[in-house]
Amino acid sequence: MPTPTKSASDIICTIRESGHRVTNGKRAVAEVLISSTSHLSVDEVVQAVRAIEPEINQSTIYRILEEFEELGLVVHSHLGASAAVYHLAGQNHAHLVCDNCGLTQEIPATTFDVMEVQLREKFGFNLDRHHVALSGLCATCRENQEK
Template sequence: MLDPAGGSSALRRTLHQRGLRMTPQRQLVLDAVRTLGHATPEQICTEVQRAAPAVNITTIYRTLDLMERIGLVRHTHLGHGAPTYSEQEHQHVHLVCHSCGTVTEAATDLMDGLTRRLRSDIGFELDPSHVALSGMCSTCRETTPEELS
């Protein structure tokens, strides 16, 4: 888990244990993930480049991959585009409106019934914090004629 004060002690400790260094680029990527909440690698790159214009997208992808392997961030596919990254501790179900693209967060316990059923019926262990459900948000449902929804 990341510490709330700076977010880098867990990363620094884990990197050191693996014989790796904490680089300014790694710190910038971690800071961007924390600042943005949910972000694609491209959005993270744009945020990082505000402080370090020379950092390229390849560095962002490599750093995100490393951080995911050591358990500090996770990715979720919220649709057809690039995955979004967030802190590992940031766990919830994503509700994606296929009409306007709004992403809403819902508590993972809403998936408890499905999680139990998948486990008992077919032996599948669902990670509800890594799920994106597609549908239509309440705003779009109110403004879309019933025959189109």
């Protein structure tokens, strides 16, 4: 499990140490990810990066996100039917998404401790707790249905 990245300069350091080129675009993407507290869609990343670096084009930002993922700096996850969302690696949570209202919730990854062991022992399966959200009904929608 990678340790959480603390600042944009940590990210820049990792890029440099991996022998990759450091560009203004990469700095901007790093800053956007650091300053965000939530999950960002690709479009949201593009918008926020362009506020810093207006000249940068969309495909460059896509490539930077891919590179950051390869370097283990960034992870994406799928929250329901909407496009993938991105955030910095090292955050130990899993996601729930409500099928009815679309609410997404972060839950501690430890929620899956028992399940992870069972999946490995019974099926030889290695669970990825973060990549895909669990779908269902949130507390509010469930209550409304029970009325």
